[in-house]
Amino acid sequence: MFFAVTVGDWLGEVENWVFAVLAIAMVYAAIRVVTTKNVVHAALFLVIALGGSAAIFLLLGAEFVAWTVVMVYIGAVIVLFLFGIMITRAPLGYETKLSHPRRVRIGAALASGALFLLIGGAMLDAFGDDPVPAAIDPTRTSDIGQSIFERFVIPFEVVSFVLLAALIGGIVIARQDPTVEEEEVLQ
Amino acid sequence: MENIAFLPIGPEVILLIGAVIVLMAAVTLDQDRRDWGVVGAIALLVAFLLSWAQWLRLDYLERGQELAFSARGVESIHMPMVVMDRFSAFAGVLIFLIAFLALVGNWGLVKTLGKRGAEYVALVLLAAAGLHMMVISSNLILLFMGLETASIALYVIAGFARVERNSDESALKYFLLGSFASAIFLYGIALVYAGTGSISIYGSGGILAFFSSQPVAVLEVGILLTGIALMIVGLAFKVSAAPFHQWAPDVYQGAASGSVSLMAAGVKVAGIAALARVLMGAFPSRIDDWAPIIALLALLSIIVGTVGAIGQGDVKRMLAYSGVAHAGFMLSAFVAGVGGIPSIWFYLATYAVQLVGAFTVVSLVSGVRSGASPFDQYKGLFERSPWVAMAMATFMLGMGGIPFFAGFVGKVGVFGAAMSAGYTWLVAAGLIASIAGLFFYLRIVVLMFFEAPVMAEAPGTATAAPRLAGGAGFVIALTAGLTILFGIIPWPLLNIVKNAL
Amino acid sequence: MIINQFLLLGAALFSIGVYGVLSRRNAVLVLLSVELMLAAVNINMVAFDRLNQDVMAGGQVFALFIIAVAAAEVGIGIAIVLLIFRNRRSANVDELDLMKL
Numbered sequence: 001m002f003f004a005v006t007v008g009d010w011l012g013e014v015e016n017w018v019f020a021v022l023a024i025a026m027v028y029a030a031i032r033v034v035t036t037k038n039v040v041h042a043a044l045f046l047v048i049a050l051g052g053s054a055a056i057f058l059l060l061g062a063e064f065v066a067w068t069v070v071m072v073y074i075g076a077v078i079v080l081f082l083f084g085i086m087i088t089r090a091p092l093g094y095e096t097k098l099s100h101p102r103r104v105r106i107g108a109a110l111a112s113g114a115l116f117l118l119i120g121g122a123m124l125d126a127f128g129d130d131p132v133p134a135a136i137d138p139t140r141t142s143d144i145g146q147s148i149f150e151r152f153v154i155p156f157e158v159v160s161f162v163l164l165a166a167l168i169g170g171i172v173i174a175r176q177d178p179t180v181e182e183e184e185v186l187q
Numbered sequence: 188m189e190n191i192a193f194l195p196i197g198p199e200v201i202l203l204i205g206a207v208i209v210l211m212a213a214v215t216l217d218q219d220r221r222d223w224g225v226v227g228a229i230a231l232l233v234a235f236l237l238s239w240a241q242w243l244r245l246d247y248l249e250r251g252q253e254l255a256f257s258a259r260g261v262e263s264i265h266m267p268m269v270v271m272d273r274f275s276a277f278a279g280v281l282i283f284l285i286a287f288l289a290l291v292g293n294w295g296l297v298k299t300l301g302k303r304g305a306e307y308v309a310l311v312l313l314a315a316a317g318l319h320m321m322v323i324s325s326n327l328i329l330l331f332m333g334l335e336t337a338s339i340a341l342y343v344i345a346g347f348a349r350v351e352r353n354s355d356e357s358a359l360k361y362f363l364l365g366s367f368a369s370a371i372f373l374y375g376i377a378l379v380y381a382g383t384g385s386i387s388i389y390g391s392g393g394i395l396a397f398f399s400s401q402p403v404a405v406l407e408v409g410i411l412l413t414g415i416a417l418m419i420v421g422l423a424f425k426v427s428a429a430p431f432h433q434w435a436p437d438v439y440q441g442a443a444s445g446s447v448s449l450m451a452a453g454v455k456v457a458g459i460a461a462l463a464r465v466l467m468g469a470f471p472s473r474i475d476d477w478a479p480i481i482a483l484l485a486l487l488s489i490i491v492g493t494v495g496a497i498g499q500g501d502v503k504r505m506l507a508y509s510g511v512a513h514a515g516f517m518l519s520a521f522v523a524g525v526g527g528i529p530s531i532w533f534y535l536a537t538y539a540v541q542l543v544g545a546f547t548v549v550s551l552v553s554g555v556r557s558g559a560s561p562f563d564q565y566k567g568l569f570e571r572s573p574w575v576a577m578a579m580a581t582f583m584l585g586m587g588g589i590p591f592f593a594g595f596v597g598k599v600g601v602f603g604a605a606m607s608a609g610y611t612w613l614v615a616a617g618l619i620a621s622i623a624g625l626f627f628y629l630r631i632v633v634l635m636f637f638e639a640p641v642m643a644e645a646p647g648t649a650t651a652a653p654r655l656a657g658g659a660g661f662v663i664a665l666t667a668g669l670t671i672l673f674g675i676i677p678w679p680l681l682n683i684v685k686n687a688l
Numbered sequence: 689m690i691i692n693q694f695l696l697l698g699a700a701l702f703s704i705g706v707y708g709v710l711s712r713r714n715a716v717l718v719l720l721s722v723e724l725m726l727a728a729v730n731i732n733m734v735a736f737d738r739l740n741q742d743v744m745a746g747g748q749v750f751a752l753f754i755i756a757v758a759a760a761e762v763g764i765g766i767a768i769v770l771l772i773f774r775n776r777r778s779a780n781v782d783e784l785d786l787m788k789l
Contacts (some may be wrong), residue, residue: 057730
């Protein structure tokens, strides 16, 4: 047996109730993201899944990461997605051609299920019912700042490489150029 | 100045400065002037020379490694962020040489891009910096950041010449599969972090050695192995090893011919080197666990690549499939552990040089901006432009592993390494595949030398006789020369790679 | 709280994301699934960070870097989807079959 903790003990802690509600909501939202027939709904369900992950970070005492997720993901990335969906004028109603045919979907489900069993099995085997280290203080943001600017300063600078490449790339790709015929006329 | 050593990250700094100068010069100068191109080429050359300087400095210090710390304090000495050793110095020399040749050899592409040429050059510089970061990192965070820098720059480059209709599809496919692979790679890192409690590749001698000096944490073998497997899958996507190769033929064919050489050769060098760094630097004591996975990947790649290449009617697709097979040949030397690294380096160096040369020929024959490169365009190439045809024949024979070309020495090396590790079945499969591979390499040679030219309708492509001149001529001559040189006298390079550990 | 509840949640979200990438045809939806996978990685990173009681908060810092990179990736991805859509009025992956496998 992996677990010495009984279900009753587990439910005795208030945090676990919070966790259970969050986990059920997140898994449901995630399943809807990959199965819904409406593109806009998929993006909105992703908001629920990501908001849940921010709450999980709070439970784990990682406050700075939690608020970063809220601001960057829910504040910016999802808006970008919705922009993309609106501009490409994807039908707002239900559409049947968003997924591959059933044969492909069954294969995908088998593959991802096997992956889950593999990883989950390894995790249960390794950590069993190890508790989260008791009475952890939330990580202070100043500690994270210290860590980023001392130990991780080179990767931090490298983020600027990534962002510069993404900036140039976004401009280059999305900019509307004259078509071939127009270019010939110009020349 | 004591906290950050600048020589190890010098190439990145130079390339970033170069990219910014190129972008600024392009907006300030007249539209017709392309002086910024020189800045891009110079930045790559300086980065190339800095990598040599790293090698020479290590010789001078008579040390194997210099670690660059990013912070003062005890922890940082055990957990450096950047490592400068002969391995990374040699990788740097190779990556920047490839990027330089890819840029100079396809200068025609930059010219046709007009005012977007500067952005292309800047992206090439950033991609080269990212690829180099993958091999100098001694921490999985930096490895991932380098991978993403290079990937994002290359996604854009793949979609660059987008007047061609195939180019956008190629960019989308590359992007979706690439970000999928990145996510898998990241999950692998997370599991390795869980299993060992560290994301340093080199603690004091490998992640596991670092681990054993930490009495608090407990090593979780199951999690660690799952993590290693997922990381291998993520990197196998990047180096296009089977069964994760499906994107390669489409992307190579869809992207502008002039931009493929960096995408193909550069990523292969950095990906194989990073895989070697992770597996042999961080997990040398786990070789019995990961060697079978790698051997299986190698076998699949060799078979799938060879069989796939036989049926192709397009030179770029053929080169993509043969690249899958070559990835398999290189992976088969991994099973020998650290002892296999010299033969991987030799194979990688010669293959990358031949690949850049071959893609430069393709962009000469089919046009730098075109996607497709059907066999018809190569028929009778010898009559039209004998030098180009002879260079292409050199690359084909070299990749096929004919004696007295560089590929032969490389194949002997990797098969020897796999043999010494006891993987006889892998060597047998590799030998059969090499012989079968001769079929499609020789087919192109036959097409070029013995078939009558087929005149294509589109002017400026197959009808024209491509001339060996300018940047492309220089690159083709240089790469063909190196292929023959290292085939006949491989000892200088063999001596260098022996130390590139 | 036991650590495995967080790890299994992460593994579940990751597997669901993999299913989404493999089963979706629409490029935007594939990208959403990749984001789901990255969120799962973040949960695992932070959970491991707490489990290891990493003095340098390595897992949390890694999660922050992942968020930054993911945002950049989404930017590029949406730009490419726009480009495709402008060229051929569709964002479905396998309608793009100019080239056979």
